[in-house]
Amino acid sequence: MPSRRDMLFFLAAAAVAGGSAPRAIAAPLAAAGQPDLRGAIGAVEYRAIPESGDRKTRNLQQMIEQAARENVPVYLPPGTYKVSNLTLPDNTRITGVPGASRIVYTGEGHLFSAENLRRIELSNLVIDGGNRWLGDYAGGLVQFTGVDEVLIDNCEIGGSRKHGLQLERCGGRIERSRISGAAQAGLYAVDSANLSVTGNTITDCGNGGILVHRWNKAEDGTVVSGNRISNIRANDGGTGQNGNGINIFRADGVMVVNNHISDCAFTAIRANSASDIQISNNQCRRSGETAIYVEFAFEGAVVSANMIDGAANGISIANFDEGGRLATVIGNVVRNLTLKGPYKHEVGFGIGIAAEADTLISGNVIEGAPRWGMQIGWGPYLRNVVVSGNVVRQAPVGCAVSVADGAGTAVITDNVFQETAEGAVLGFQWEKKVSDEMAGGGAPYKQLTVERNRIS
Secondary structure (H helix, E strand, O other): OHHHHHHHHHHHHHHOOOOOOHHHHEEOOOOOOOOOOOOHHHHOOOEEEOOOOHHHHHHHHHHHHHHHHHHOOOOOOOOEEEOOOOOOOOOOEEOOOOOOOOEEEEEEOOOEEEEEEEEEEEEEEEOOOOOOOEEEOOOOEEEEEEEEEEEOOEEEEEEOOOEEEEEEEOOEEEEEOOOOOOOEEOOOOOOOOOOEOEEEEEEOOEEEEEEEEEEEEEEOOOOOEEEEEEEHHHHHHHHOOOEEEEEEEEOOEEEEOOOEEEEEEOOEEEEEEOEEEEEEOOOOEEOOOOEEEEOOOOOOEEEEOEEEEEEEEEEEEEOOHHEEEEEEOOOOOOEEEOOOOOOOOOOOOOOEEEEOOEEEEEOEEEEEEEEEEEEEEOEOOEEEEEEOOOOOOOOOOOEEEEEEOOOOEEEEEEEOOOOOOOOEEEEEEEOEEEEOOOOOOOOOOOOOOEOOOEEE
């Protein structure tokens, strides 16, 4: 049974249902002999009327500003609102009917923007860019800068000529929303402050899904969890700058967990110069390049319990030459890889798990890696890698370990290898095989410990 609060909200809305222009409703909400409920839902409700053109933009802008001053939301009934160049004040709350309240961008600059505020909230809206031109100053269809708390819930954002949603120096939550058809990325967040991106669907974007970046490497703390990301292209090309489902760049302390990511031109999850990153419990399917990539200047990475099915490479912990080090790769399943990638690679594609420095690789299962099951080091870039308790099946080489001049310590023990036709554990100088089978022990290189492996 509806509450008194719900009934009062309905009656206030019904009072203006037949209006032809936006009006403020300031009716008393307390009936005779009843307690005054204005503190619960506000003394004024702002209800917009669908129309289009400059007049609509002015009216809606004024309504938003007045509602923000009076600490009440603006409610958009079902309909199409054709507007542009709205600047949101502090304490803006705009809500509508999910799937029915449509805000359509008419061009000539931007749709929503806000700067240096405490709080903005958008909920239950369809925000349609119509693939119309955005001003040079606008990075996205919806663009907020310096907003302490951005709350976007159950919205649809589509058809942006640039990013769908761009946030700079913002915190808050982006949740239960759908972003699609952006020419650049669905969500671009730079210099965030404890942002949460949870439970969203991001699809059919031109260059990226969710981008969490910083101008300079620093603590970020963003949590990216429970999102569905699919069909991410790399329209602007490159060798990994574009085409990633989730891309973390220079942002430390980020968690990427429980996401489902499929059909990305390059990488499902790519972390570049991002220290203390956790990448766990993600589904990564049909990646065009490396499914999970941790690269360049990072210290500290946990890559655990991910399912990778279909990619050129599975997991890569790379770039010791740039300071990339300190990781665990535990409990992942990697399968159905291919030799074909989107560009020519110096090592080649078809590798299950690769690592170079200060890394534990344990408890993983790799099946169907058409080049190497595991790659341990590359040339002299190898230090303190432990490979233990893994299962590798159906790979020409089970584990390729670098024995080039300058290569450091590796321990390869207690692994199981099956259907590794060329060898289970072999030494390589760069891309050249230089050793006989070492899986059974007695490796002729003092920096290697190879013991108790089984070939079945």
